[in-house]
Amino acid sequence: INLLRKLNHENIVKYRDTIKTQGYLYIVLEYMENGSLAQFMKKFGSLSETLVAMYITQVLRGLAYLHEQGVLHRDVKGANILTTKDGLVKLADFGVAIKLNETQKANSVVGSPYWMAPEVIEMAGWSSSSDIWSVGCTIIELLTTKPPYFDLAPMAALFRIVQEDHPPLPQRMSPVCKQKCSENDPQY
Template sequence: MSQQEIDLLKNLNHKNIVKYLGSLKTKSHLHIILEYVENGSLANMIKPNKFGAFPESVVAVYIAQVLEGLVYLHEQGVIHCDIKGANILLTKEGLVKLADFGVATKLTEADVNTHSVVGTPYWMAPEVIEMSGVCAASDIWSVGCTVIELLTCVPPYYDLQPMPALFRIVQDEHPPIPDSLSPAITDFLCQCFRKDARQRPDAKTLLSHPWIQNSTRRVLQSSMHHSGTMRYIS
């Protein structure tokens, strides 16, 4: 973690953002203290030796919290730039925390977007690859890739090497969407994967999408009949 990441994190305060607690600098090292998030990352949880792919309803509960975190970040003028399962942490209560702000960008009024390639290839939005500017909508594209990752255990184009994958992201109308998905989640993904970043809905709009609304309502109602939060994955 860099000093730049510390400066950004220390000013963020939201339940869905990993909390910065302090730092200690020595002659040779910079030690960072962050809140402990017990269950680790969602990428780790979907490994075959753990839980494997999540059902749509559970993905909706997690993605809703990711979107809540993004609403806050984007209101602060911060673009995460690296949304993916490995950077989404989970507490034992089922609370999602966005982590790893190493490539996050703080936008100023004078700097509407940034013209650099940042992020991880398979989750990267086309405008980032083409260096036409990172924007808040770039995080939304990555949310779509993360939904597919949580449903299938791998992001779109994972069967390709990074460079061919980047080419396909730019060239294809949208990343491949599994045929087995419900119409509601398919529509959600199609909105995340609009090639023109200006046409992608923002995080607040996606929170009211029927897939998010209906799925989270069902899961939360179901969890009320059990002890603990979503006991089948906690």
């Protein structure tokens, strides 16, 4: 809560309040009327590459801000990207996010298996690049409604993520999008 309270960016969901009741703690966030991209896909199916590009550009702006603040999200996926009726998207769910100092490394294996970067699975630690890997997996999710390796059990998927250079890319993905998703050292 303390971390979320300090964040202020148009592509990060805003913290509003905390309500404590007998045995419960409620976190009040800004209202995002269209829900998550995962919910949107359940209703309407996969997104066009143009729409994905528009949304992911905003996600990357939010991530760039987080990384500048020394914060790693560690669970980027469609379910954690909220939308408004005007097409604005915001990163949400900072339950496993962490703020690092310059010498600290996040070595815990947290997040969602199908979106997890190889270095995290191998326990080499989280970095901003790990969040970017998750963005690439989210692009695949938004284009197909499923993350990479969704047809495998979570442990089998983790093994494949480590063994392969990159996840399999959807057939319908344009050559430019395939090239961008296959870059080894992506830039914002």
